[in-house]
Amino acid sequence: MKNSQRARDRMVETQVAARGVHDQRVLEAMRKVPRHLFVDEALQDQAYNDHPLPIGEKQTISQPYIVALMTQSLELAGNEKVLEIGTGSGYQTAVLAELADRVYSIERYPALAQRAKGTLQRLGYNNTVVRVGDGSLGWPDDAPFEGIIVTAGTPKIPQPLVDQLAVSGRLVVPVGDRYSQELILVRRVAEGITKTNMGGVRFVDLIGTWGWKE
Numbered sequence: 238m239k240n241s242q243r244a245r246d247r248m249v250e251t252q253v254a255a256r257g258v259h260d261q262r263v264l265e266a267m268r269k270v271p272r273h274l275f276v277d278e279a280l281q282d283q284a285y286n287d288h289p290l291p292i293g294e295k296q297t298i299s300q301p302y303i304v305a306l307m308t309q310s311l312e313l314a315g316n317e318k319v320l321e322i323g324t325g326s327g328y329q330t331a332v333l334a335e336l337a338d339r340v341y342s343i344e345r346y347p348a349l350a351q352r353a354k355g356t357l358q359r360l361g362y363n364n365t366v367v368r369v370g371d372g373s374l375g376w377p378d379d380a381p382f383e384g385i386i387v388t389a390g391t392p393k394i395p396q397p398l399v400d401q402l403a404v405s406g407r408l409v410v411p412v413g414d415r416y417s418q419e420l421i422l423v424r425r426v427a428e429g430i431t432k433t434n435m436g437g438v439r440f441v442d443l444i445g446t447w448g449w450k451e
């Protein structure tokens with residue numbers, strides 16, 4: 238894509254910073270990750286537009302602003318282990334990989350996981366690992382995580398993910414019905430957890446043990 242750097246700079250300025258995302262590291266990461274390489278060639282000229290895009294298997298790559306908002310809420314400084322549920326295209330994985338030490342990502346559809354792995358590898362994101370499975374159960378072998386991000390909507394917060402949060406760790410997850418959800422930020426504190434509602438969003442379904450039934 239010609240002038241993709243300009244398209245990204247503009248995306249960050251008009252869609253992300255203009256709506257109040259202020260973490261400079263997040264803005265920098267989004268200026269850097271080549272979002273157009275995470276979608277089909279036929280959709281590349283739309284990759285920097287202000288909306289989600291189809292990525293196959295009836296799934297979508299989230300709107301840039303939502304990626305930024307969720308990423309900012311994890312408050313990453315660079316040394317964290319982060320877990321992502323719903324790899325999809327791998328775009329959010331790459332943004333996290335710019336900002337954390339290591340990113341673990343789980344995807345339900347083998348075909349999407351395979352493609353995302355290839356894209357991340359080609360772009361040199363060697364601090365990412367993608368596996369196929371039910372992410373609503375988390376990734377107990379490598380827990381605890383300082384940050385956990387769920388990029389699909391769920392009727393309730395999956396308890397295994399709360400259990401796999403490090404103390405003072407952050408979990409961001411869209412909770413609601415199948416049509417709309419609230420973005421919930423869960424923080425693990427010494428005495429338990431705190432929850433903050435970050436506003437309304439719309440995601441595809443989290444399907445699994447702690448999400449929706451198929």
Ligand code: SAH
Nearest residue numbers: 298323325326329344345372388443444445
């Ligand atoms: N973060 C992605 C967004 C993908 S959409 C991106 O940047 O492109 C949400 C993804 O969650 C879909 O790919 C869907 O297949 C996946 N998903 C749904 N339920 C899941 C589950 N239980 N475990 C892992 N992935 C799941």
